[in-house]
Amino acid sequence: MKKSIYKSGSLFLTIGLLLISVTIYSQDTKLSRAEKKEAKRDRQYFNFQVLDTILQNRSFVLEADYLENGYGFRSPVLSSLNFIMVNSPKAVLQTGSSSYDGYNGVGGVTAEGQISGLKIVKDEKKLNFFLRFTVVTDIGIYDVSMNISSDRLARATITGLTPGKLVYDGRIESLYDSGVYKGRNTI
Numbered sequence: 001m002k003k004s005i006y007k008s009g010s011l012f013l014t015i016g017l018l019l020i021s022v023t024i025y026s027q028d029t030k031l032s033r034a035e036k037k038e039a040k041r042d043r044q045y046f047n048f049q050v051l052d053t054i055l056q057n058r059s060f061v062l063e064a065d066y067l068e069n070g071y072g073f074r075s076p077v078l079s080s081l082n083f084i085m086v087n088s089p090k091a092v093l094q095t096g097s098s099s100y101d102g103y104n105g106v107g108g109v110t111a112e113g114q115i116s117g118l119k120i121v122k123d124e125k126k127l128n129f130f131l132r133f134t135v136v137t138d139i140g141i142y143d144v145s146m147n148i149s150s151d152r153l154a155r156a157t158i159t160g161l162t163p164g165k166l167v168y169d170g171r172i173e174s175l176y177d178s179g180v181y182k183g184r185n186t187i
Contacts (some may be wrong), residue, residue, distance in 0.1 A: 048127045048150040054174050055120055055129060055148075061085045061178040062146065062154045067095065068167035081106050083180045084144065084156055084168055091115050091135045092182060093142060093158060095166075104183030112185050113137030139186055148172055 031039065054060045063079035081096030090112060097107030104110040118133040127150035135142045146156040156168045 064168035106183035
């Protein structure tokens with residue numbers, strides 16, 4: 001009985017010492033501050049290149065986490081119902097709410113139309129993009145200005161022929177990675 005206790009005690013002691021040595025050696029791989037900064041810059045540059053491809057192909061979606069009106073009132077929203085979708089020559093601007101039905105069946109307004117005057121400006125030093133385009137829909141003509149950073153955060157301002165503006169604040173996703181639900185077109 002004493003031999004089995006002695007053997008199991010020595011087994012636990014051996015395993016404990018091995019775990020301590022593994023822990024000590026694994027802590028030697030810490031990156032310095034400069035290496036972390038360089039790794040972050042490399043990730044941002046890679047994201048910048050991916051975003052450039054998505055934007056040039058004109059197949060992306062800004063999924064809004066917040067909507068802001070012209071007075072600065074900002075409210076959280078569902079990103080699957082509040083978005084700006086660009087798919088080649090067409091664009092969809094949609095607001096929605098899960099609380100009630102709207103003109104589009106998802107609690108808001110959906111405007112779909114042709115894009116004209118798309119201009120993409122990329123800043124390789126700051127790793128961000130600026131987009132501007134006009135969408136001609138059945139319910140109006142809208143100008144869209146969009147700022148996109150390399151970490152896919154985006155802010156778009158929509159203005160129309162009437163006073164006021166609507167700001168979408170969220171993330172850019174590729175058209176195929178997006179999980180948005182488009183309602184009926186508002187007429």
